[in-house]
Amino acid sequence: MRFYVTTPIYYVNDKPHLGHAYTTIAADILARHHRQRGEETFFLTGVDEHATKVWRVAESQGLGAQEYVDQISDAWRSLPPRLNAETDFFIRTSDEGHKAFVREFLQRIYDNGDVYEDVYAGLYCVGCEAFKTEDELVDGKCPLHSTEPEWIEEKNYFFRLSAYQDKLLELYAERPDFVQPPFRFNEVKSFVSGGLRDFSISRAGQPWGIPLPWDEGQVAYVWADALVNYLSALTFARPGEDLREAFWPEVRHLMAQDILRFHCIYWPAMLLSAGYSVPKQIFIHGYLLLDDLKISKSLGNAVDPLELIDTYGADALRFWCARAVSFGQDGSASVSGIADRYERELGNDLGNLLSRTTAMIARYRDGAIPGGPAAGSELEGLIADVHTNVLRDLDGFDITGAVDRIWTLVRHLNRYVTEQAPWTLAKDESKAAELDQVLYDLADGLRVSAIALWAYLPETAPKILEALGQPVAFDWELVEYGRLEPTTSVAAAPPLFPRFEVSAA
């Protein structure tokens, strides 16, 4: 089995905000999970650096476009590591390997007869980087930027998307899970059923971009450039290797709904034209609605994920992203929710569980875990549920449901402590075997929780295993009751998620 997951390539002229972090975190959770299963996994993210605005901003600062994007790409490149996202490659559209591949890719489409030349004309707002129709304007100006759009009329090359309507509909019919969740797929199908218009794949008179192989005077325009990254990266991410053989078309694209159409319609059509297989799956996640408002730069409610990491840590942010909103749907979330999750769930449920468990093992058994697995325990059943059903959840991109399932185990363990009352057992020598059993089950349940949560909490999970004197390994087959390694060195663990001082809260 192989697993290839992508985020969109982010537009360098943005600042990284929570929405970007959200997609990247989700992709990393999936990637880590599939690595746990022993699958060969590839996780790609990166930046889109070619755009008119980039060039204009660079010029206004007296910089060359390449020089400019070299500077601002760093902010983006550092985002995944800050999130603890383990990417396999970070692509930039100005990478030579990408540029060469795009030219070859577009040439194939061209050779296939799907490209023609036509005149593109319209009112163009530079701020929006979009053409506007008359009825979108207010007093002849762009309502967002209050500037008059420019009338642009130029020769462009067009991709014959209209010729792919039937092929796309066939594809959708053959692949009922091609686009997830289903209601997004419906949007795609109804859109395509309504007929497709060709779209332009080039811009004239632009010095910044990838020149078309058959007309060096024009550069590839957005989708003809950006989308191709998912394929191009495989050709040069590892020098000397062509990863296409392994990972294409085993790809899952993750993104928000704003770019759904381009991924579900344009991209498959271009791939078919160029003679490639289409992606395995496309998953559209929802927006985190902060105070019921979509996160957006223009609304001014953008949240800097790095500030949240500075306060709560990457694990808490990842956990919150996975838990706060059912993945795939829009949902209201509030930044204060991170503080709640941190304290209630990570601190009180999970962190405190480790504290009390290790403290009791140290106190009652001098750091040793003398018990062993007991057949037919309730714990065994819960762990079996996690073992099999988390896989199923995550195969369906349900990162929220999966972590909820794991949390059921964590909650069970806390309840188990109270029910068994080890402090009472400890007072009665004749109950020593019982106490051993309880401590064993707690330690083993915690061990399993840590392994299952590793994809979500890559920083915390190793700490739990270390505190329990367990090898730091996360293979999914270890999510099984009774695989606790004997140990004699458990000491009371320091808090995993310390409370904040009142003044800091």
Place this chain on the structure above:
RNA sequence: GGCGGCGUAGCUCAGCUGGUUAGAGCGUCGGACUCAUAACCCGAAGGUCGGUGGUUCGAGCCCACCCGCCGCUACCA
């Protein structure tokens, strides 16, 4: 306008192909415990499941209509 979705406890949401007293988390109130990061555990209060009318032995779940939100309805990264 067309297509799709949503409206369930104070809040955020689960409720599979219709079937005994409608669930979870948080919040509130009460209790219990002491291993632990004053954490954890138990219990209670709290819902005419948007409205109306149908189908059915029986509907939160099916149908019709209505009300209120939201998404998509083309070239924006």
